[in-house]
Amino acid sequence: MTQTLLTSSPRVIEQIDWKGRAVSILPLAVLVVLVLIVTSQQPNFVGIASVRGLLESMAPILLLALGQMFVILTGGIDLSFAVTASFGTVLLALWIPELGALGVLAMLATTTLIGLINGFVIAKAQIPSFIATLGALGLYSGLGLAISGASTIRISTGYEAIGWITDLRVAQLPLSALLVIVVAIVISVAMRVLASGKSFHAIGLAEKALLMSGGSTVRIRILAFTLCGLFSGLAGVMLAASQRSGGPTLADSLQLPAIAAVVIGGTAITGGVGGAIKTLIGALIIVMLRVGLSAVGVDPSFEQIVYGVVIIAAVVLTIDRSRIGVVK
Amino acid sequence: MSAPVLQVKNLTKSFKGVVALNDVSFEVRRHEVVGLIGENGAGKSTLLKILSGIYQPDSGEILRNGKKIVFRTVKESAAAGIGMVHQEQSLVTSVTVAENILLGAEGDAVVGGIYNWKVLNRKAQKQLDKIGSPISPTAGVEDLTFAQRQMVELAKALGVEEYTADEPVIVLDEPSSVLEGDELEVLFAQIDRLRQIASVVFVSHRLDEVLRVSDRVYILKDGVCVAERNPETADTDELHRLMVGRESSAEFYREGDQKSVVGADVLLKVDGLSRQKAFSDVSFDVRKGEVVGIAGVLGSGREELTRVLFGAEGCDSGTILLDGTSVRFSSPVGAVAAGFGYIPAERRIEGIAQSMSVQENIFLADSRPVSVGPFMMVNKARQVADEWISRLRIRTPSRNTNINNLSGGNQQKVVLAKWLNSPRLKVLILDHPTRGLDVGAKEDVYTFIRALCDQGIGIVLLADTLEETIALSHSIIVMRDGEIQRRFDAAPGQKPLPVDLVEQMV
Amino acid sequence: MTSSPPSLGASVSVSPGVRIKRMLLGGGPLVVLLLLLIFFTFASDTFANPGNISVLLTQLSILLVLGVGLTFVILLGSIDLSAEGVMASSSLVFVLLATNDRNDFQFGILAALAGVLTGSLFGLVNGILHVRLGIPSFMVTLGMGAVGIGIATVLFGGRAPQLLDQGLRSLGVDKVFGVSKLVFLAALVLVIAVLIQRYTRVGRYGYVIGGDEPIARLSGINIKKYKIYSFVLSGTGSGLAGVMAATQLGVGDPTIGLGFLFPAITAVVLGGTLLIGGRGGVLRTLVGAAIITVLANGLILIGVSIYIQTAVQGLVIVIAVVASGWSLRRRVRVIK
Known part of the structure; x- marks a missing residue:
């Protein structure tokens, strides 16, 4: 490069984004406050039994949330993910008696394929993800209900293939839940060290710039939905193991908590901002919220209201208004 | 003589320190058609946006019939009797002609939120009658042709008459760009008719048309109103000179650094490239280290051409040879892999990845130089990013700074670094690389362009001004209406004059 | 245009491709409905019975009211996913204020009004949150739907309150001219x-905003x-x-x-209202809702699982949105 005299440009002063920092610390603060409230009400909360219960109820939510996170990072949403997990439990219950562990793999392959198809349709036909996955939601909930006869299917033969998920313990804590936390950490690290680790973020923040730099947004978007399908399947396996059954609506009630976990952790619904550790914190908040509400004596029937309000509030806090033009 | 119906006095407007309009004054008299001409970036669109209430001027004033007026919204501008016919059509296709004509100004056709269709259609018919258009007010806009839609726009613009006791001023922004042949004649007939009932500002880059319909012509250049001419005595040559004439400084453009490319290998060979409704049968070569400038007005097809080269649009026929091998891209992914780079005019949307750090932006196109397999070598990446920051003198507090916080010039340098960082880069397409940059940043960009040439990279340049095109290019292609009109050799010392180019452009 | 002297006639020429698309959007759904009616009349003995037609119309009525409201939001290019939660809340507000077995309120028709207004209030909150805070509508209404279910659950208190007001109960169960009273109510809603x-401005500007904001x-x-x-209408x-x-x-x-x-949602989309906004209307939703109802009723009569229908509806939504958005595809485009 020639060293011709370069004229000066306006000086740049690092602007500290106070609001951004506050929002990024907020989830952790909320979690700490929740833990403090609960322990003050129930001193035995720190005991091993309640931590175990907490982790067990968090694991499927965290799995669903991690899958959804990839999609939300790209600026989209997958509304069909919980239904896909339910559908997965039905498939598992039907397949596991004959296929055993192979049935688990087949089910995971199926849910992954569902995600792949979602991503393919959205990326190739260039349609809004919420509406495409709303259609998928109907499709797979209908299929799940139809093939299960709208009833819960007990898993007895072949349960060994998934039984370890609930049975194995490490230091009295469920191994499976710990593994899910490890998965979250691995994802977080991968996003840092992989050369393409920031690709999901880049789509969410600047899809056109990425495209015009030769990035394959189609492939990355399909990958996000495919991962969402895979993680939905994993959540399904976990639920089926803990319930010892498959059911066409088994995971449906986790849709809202899982989306809430993603956004409350600080991943913006507009895409591009967030990560796996944030999602982990979000999932912890969601389960703590449930425990916390009952600890302070709130009727469990208020739970849905809290989820609804929390999800809207979290979206309001994390949304980046400068980057959305016409909001539909 | 009474005061002019519209008078603009000493209007100045700048964006982030870049002056778009500098002390511009002009006036429109009763029943007069005033032509307004200027190159892209001369300030026409800024001036129109101020007149329609979208922008506020930094200083200066607007007088209507001698009285000072200020408007902050489109509605207030309309209330002052200024009607706009926009370049991009501004009709809602999902509703009827009548609803469009009276959109947001239904008046007594809507009482208490309830529509009276009879009144609405009658009011719309009244506007359509003014221009003698046979289009039915109840027709759906989606069923109209482009030319018919323009007539509706005209009728809509004339609607501002209802707000004022006075005759309206109608501003036509490049109204002829989508029309051809007989449709154009209809437009001219309309302008003649308008002259009876209104005053008209006609903005166009087709000089012959401006000369034909206008009573007086103002020429804008670099945000300054440089001249006023009478069409009866002026000819297109003179207007051309006024539009582009400028003391060009060879030093400013680093002309001394331009090296001859005679005998260099052909890097990119474009042969018979066509895309429907954009350009046809375009052929040219780019040699190693050569800058090929493409000149042309809006609608010449040069923007579409570069996007086709980069794979962002498809083409219908023709071949592209890169280093002797035929390439065809279904998206920019393939183009970048093959060695193309693109610096887009829309820097904020297509150039930088907003809200990401300087370092992340540098490695957006190619991270292989700093990775091993799928893994990013974190330390090496930092080191390379810092190298680029110092080599290109990017003014940033650190490599981790959010790119949004950098000035336009420094953002552009990051975009440059993004492509320079890629070892596979062979051809770089520069689409208005200095748009919106201050003088210093422009000079930096020119320096980098010369340096790129020294490395044997071929450059396709769509420059902001004609001087820039002429000074930076080794050879120049002039496009008009989608076809190559003429080629110029632009070796140092044998550069063509801007006027020579303009003659071919319009 | 070759006419001389130059004039731009009102003669409206439309390309064949556009015409076919227009026809499919306009008359297509109606043709589908007629074909379905003919098919089921022959495929099932009971389908065209007066009794079954009365059932059909009753099934249609609630779906139609819901779909008509939704149409106004979809025309904007937005969506309202809160319907299930809103219905839950409004049903409880209504029953608990009318004569019931839980409390002593006896507000009669005012209770019904309160139920409806509960829905309006949800719509208002949806709209304000969406518009003022700039949250995408699907997100707001997903959250508010949960709030609606939650409020209903709180009011519900573990046991369903019975509606004891005979006049209001008769609205849902009694028939006039062999047709449920709900059908007449739905027809009135459609006309309004x-x-x-x-x-009205709300109606016309909906097209304008959805067409080009x-x-x-x-x-x-x-x-x-x-x-x-x-959103309030929805x-x-x-x-x-x-x-x-x-x-x-x-x-x-x-x-x-x-x-x-x-x-x-399927009814609105099937009728031909575009999910991207700007095109469609409530009369189209009538056709769409009729198709859904006929399909649901007819398929059960010939023995197809009701769950398969949900699956098919989901597929229909995806296909409709793919088809209507296909021509808008670009190589360089932001998708959300």
Whole structure:
């Protein structure tokens, strides 16, 4: 490069984004406050039994949330993910008696394929993800209900293939839940060290710039939905193991908590901002919220209201208004 | 003589320190058609946006019939009797002609939120009658042709008459760009008719048309109103000179650094490239280290051409040879892999990845130089990013700074670094690389362009001004209406004059 | 244009491709409906019975009211996913204020009004949150739907309150001229909705905003206001649907709206209202809702699982949105 005299440009002063920092610390603060409230009400909360219960109820939510996170990072949403997990439990219950562990793999392959198809349709036909996955939601909930006869299917033969998920313990804590936390950490690290680790973020923040730099947004978007399908399947396996059954609506009630976990952790619904550790914190908040509400004596029937309000509030806090033009 | 119906006095407007309009004054008299001409970036669109209430001027004033007026919204501008016919059509296709004509100004056709269709259609018919258009007010806009839609726009613009006791001023922004042949004649007939009932500002880059319909012509250049001419005595040559004439400084453009490319290998060979409704049968070569400038007005097809080269649009026929091998891209992914780079005019949307750090932006196109397999070598990446920051003198507090916080010039340098960082880069397409940059940043960009040439990279340049095109290019292609009109050799010392180019452009 | 002297006639020429698309959007759904009617008349002995037709119309009524409200929001290019939650809340508000077995309130028709207004209130909140805070509508309404279910669950208190007001109960169960009273109510709603769409600013500006929001803004239209109004209309429809369902079942229940949202969206889309906004209308929704109802009823009569229908509806939504958006695809485009 020639060293011709370069004229000066306006000086740049690092602007500290106070609001951004506050929002990024907020989830952790909320979690700490929740833990403090609960322990003050129930001193035995720190005991091993309640931590175990907490982790067990968090694991499927965290799995669903991690899958959804990839999609939300790209600026989209997958509304069909919980239904896909339910559908997965039905498939598992039907397949596991004959296929055993192979049935688990087949089910995971199926849910992954569902995600792949979602991503393919959205990326190739260039349609809004919420509406495409709303259609998928109907499709797979209908299929799940139809093939299960709208009833819960007990898993007895072949349960060994998934039984370890609930049975194995490490230091009295469920191994499976710990593994899910490890998965979250691995994802977080991968996003840092992989050369393409920031690709999901880049789509969410600047899809056109990425495209015009030769990035394959189609492939990355399909990958996000495919991962969402895979993680939905994993959540399904976990639920089926803990319930010892498959059911066409088994995971449906986790849709809202899982989306809430993603956004409350600080991943913006507009895409591009967030990560796996944030999602982990979000999932912890969601389960703590449930425990916390009952600890302070709130009727469990208020739970849905809290989820609804929390999800809207979290979206309001994390949304980046400068980057959305016409909001539909 | 009474005061002019519209008078603009000493209007100045700048964006982030870049002056778009500098002390511009002009006036429109009763029943007069005033032509307004200027190159892209001369300030026409800024001036129109101020007149329609979208922008506020930094200083200066607007007088209507001698009285000072200020408007902050489109509605207030309309209330002052200024009607706009926009370049991009501004009709809602999902509703009827009548609803469009009276959109947001239904008046007594809507009482208490309830529509009276009879009144609405009658009011719309009244506007359509003014221009003698046979289009039915109840027709759906989606069923109209482009030319018919323009007539509706005209009728809509004339609607501002209802707000004022006075005759309206109608501003036509490049109204002829989508029309051809007989449709154009209809437009001219309309302008003649308008002259009876209104005053008209006609903005166009087709000089012959401006000369034909206008009573007086103002020429804008670099945000300054440089001249006023009478069409009866002026000819297109003179207007051309006024539009582009400028003391060009060879030093400013680093002309001394331009090296001859005679005998260099052909890097990119474009042969018979066509895309429907954009350009046809375009052929040219780019040699190693050569800058090929493409000149042309809006609608010449040069923007579409570069996007086709980069794979962002498809083409219908023709071949592209890169280093002797035929390439065809279904998206920019393939183009970048093959060695193309693109610096887009829309820097904020297509150039930088907003809200990401300087370092992340540098490695957006190619991270292989700093990775091993799928893994990013974190330390090496930092080191390379810092190298680029110092080599290109990017003014940033650190490599981790959010790119949004950098000035336009420094953002552009990051975009440059993004492509320079890629070892596979062979051809770089520069689409208005200095748009919106201050003088210093422009000079930096020119320096980098010369340096790129020294490395044997071929450059396709769509420059902001004609001087820039002429000074930076080794050879120049002039496009008009989608076809190559003429080629110029632009070796140092044998550069063509801007006027020579303009003659071919319009 | 070759005519001389030059003139631009009103003669409107439309390309064949556009014409076919227009026909499919316009008359297509109606043709589908007729074909379905003919098919089921022959495929099933009981389909065309007066009794079954009465059942069909009753099934259609609630779906239609819901779909008509939703149409106003979808025309904007937005969506309202809160219907199930809103129906739940409005059914409980209604039953608990009318004569019931839980408390001593006896507000009669005012209770029904309160139920409907509960829906309007949800719509208002949806609209304000969406427009004022700039949250995407699907997100707001997903959250508010959960809030609706939650409020209903709180009011529900573990046991469904019975509706004991005989007059109101008769609305849901009694028939006039062999047809449920709900059908007449739904028809009235449809007429009002058509009038709103055709003759009011809310209706007309809905098309403008959905068709091209930036132009609407440039024209000085108060976009926020009219968007909020549209959400209120949608909420009101859901509220009324909740009340109607409660009169039919005789209870207020948090799950009363379950399974309604999906057919309602499908009905709107099937009728030919584009999910990207700007095109369509409530009369189209009537056709779409009729198709859904006929399909549901007819398939059961010939022995097809009701769950498969949900699956098919889901597929229909995806296909409709792919088909209507296919021509808009670009190589360089932002998708969300």
